[in-house]
Amino acid sequence: MSVMVVGSVALDSVETPLGRATEILGGSAVYFATAASIYTKVNLVGIAGTDFPAEHIQFLAERGVDIRGLEVVEGETFRWVGRYDFERNITQTLDTRLNVFADFHPKLPAGYESSDIIFLANIDPDLQYEVLNQVSGAKLRVVDTMNFWIRGKGESLNRTISSVDIVIMDESEVRLFAQNQNVIAAARSILTLGPRVVVVKRGEYGSIMVSDTDYFIAPAYPVLQVKDPTGAGDSFAGGLLGYLDQTKELTPNALRQAIVHGAAVASFTVAEFSIDGLRSLGREDIAQRYQELKEFTHFDDKEST
Amino acid sequence: MSVMVVGSVALDSVETPLGRATEILGGSAVYFATAASIYTKVNLVGIAGTDFPAEHIQFLAERGVDIRGLEVVEGETFRWVGRYDFERNITQTLDTRLNVFADFHPKLPAGYESSDIIFLANIDPDLQYEVLNQVSGAKLRVVDTMNFWIRGKGESLNRTISSVDIVIMDESEVRLFAQNQNVIAAARSILTLGPRVVVVKRGEYGSIMVSDTDYFIAPAYPVLQVKDPTGAGDSFAGGLLGYLDQTKELTPNALRQAIVHGAAVASFTVAEFSIDGLRSLGREDIAQRYQELKEFTHFDDKEST
Secondary structure, eight states, X not given: OEEEEEXXXXXXXXXXXXXXXXXXXXXXXXXXXXXXXXXXXXXXXXXXXXXXXXXXXXXXXXXXXXXXXXXXXXXXXXXXXXXXXXXXXXXXXXXXXXXXXXXXXXXXXXXXXXXXEEEEOSSOXXXXXXXHHHOTTOSEEEEEOOHHHHHHOHHHHXXXXXXXXXXXXXXXHHHHHHTOSSHHXXXXXXXXXXXXXXXXXXXXXXXXXXXXXXXXXXXXXXXXOOSOOTTHHHHHHHHHHHHHHHHTOOXXXXXXXXXXXXHHHHHHHTTSSTTTTTTTOOHHHHHHHHHHHHHHHOOOSSOOO | OEEEEXXXXXXXXXXXXXXXXXXXXXXXXXXXXXXXXTTSEEEEEEEEETTSOHHHHHHHHHTTOBOTTEEEESSOOEEEEEEEEXXXXXXXXXXXXXXXXXXXXXXXXTTGGGOSEEEEOSSOHHHHHHHHHHOTTOSEEEEOOOHHHHHHOHHHHHHHHTTOSEEEEEHHHHHHHHTOSSHHHHHXXXXXXXXXXXXXXXXXXXXEEEESSOEEEEOOOOOSOOSOXXXXXXXXXXXXXXXXXXXXXXXXXXXHHHHHHHHHHXXXXXXXXXXXXXXXXXXXXXXXHHHHHHHHHOOOSSOOO
């Protein structure tokens, strides 16, 4: 079993009310791969510049991530500079330099095309579609996106979304894409395009999963101190799909469990800068939070009259 | 068993994206009493003007609500005029006329002082404290409040909160009151003032319950079409405390069930204007949504490896 991810590899500079960090390891493919590799074999597709520190590549390789798909080309790695204002709930992008990422065209090394699960992280929907055409045999194709592509490449995004099994998006993105303020109605309208499942991320409020036959309200793990929210969504997807790949089944029940695994993994991500909260994270740590979430959400069937 | 509520009795004029209604029955005490009377005996304390339609008084009386505590005095009933913007998630108050409510001092008719549960809806914290002094024997004292009192009468509010068992507040109010952006940390700091339980309302995201020994993440029932959010919080509290009064036990488990009952009741409230969604609501309708919420939130303990 294996999961393939296509996305960004970045060096982030982040400021939050709890600190600041410069040129740290980031990018959607990196967060996803770090999380999913706790569960299963990950095939990574991305691009970095020659300035990308070797230690980061080594870190991924040591987790068993197949990094043959990480193209390293002359030039600078993608940079993102951002600031979080928790009080006003704002993420401010101060600088984005695409650098080598601007000319990225995903190339799949031999063997990647037989990955069981494909995760198309938030990149140009035309590139996402290019990838889908190279992996026609995958059991599960999953896509994420963002407001930028919804506004700027709506038709391309429609084509990509119509070709996948699961859509994972933020609540505001689901509303924007479907042009419907009611998030449940919005998610349902996405189902009519083709996907079997829509997972709506709601940050600290958890997530919901909507399919034709199922509706699941998933909790977020309560984090007393969020240090850096970067990568929460991608590591959520990584935990979710990593778990799903390893369970080898795609039942509604397995999907619910996978979403809770994703929530548990994301709670470790946001407690530290970069992927530091995931570096030494093991299955037992996740299992513990999974059990806690079970207890936090439990209420009896029987009335206690 | 009985629940007493002290709060406003109002005539609301409301505009939402789904319609508009003028001079409809409203007020925190009315929403609470209508909801709680599905479960138990309610003793209402409030004030109305001589213009308050007799049919509303009759409606409450027919539900078995004790309305001896509803003082009717010369003058006009409290009026609220508001508009909801769902797109921007804004509640806009266009006009507030306190009228007879401006000189309200809660007077408890004989027998009210032996109510088992006391709900102090969102009114001046000094009045809330006056009421507490008249009901020293209550098993459970519960308070709600709002930003207006947190900002304007902080010390009085502290005194009231220190004297109750359960605090029910909106998320933004909990943050403002505790001066802490992290809602869990904020709720915990309220516990240090004396209350045993803090219930944090999060609108469409559900609620959380925090105590020294328990943490509960409660879902909201997914409502596909919200017509009028007015009274969601008060009918949530009404369902919660009505259920709790009727179960006659105050275990953590009963409290969890009660919160889910509150969520189910509130979901009926917001589907119609005024209390219309609750008029013919029965225990079976609530039980059905309770079961659905159980299914919507369920995930297995066992991993399916």
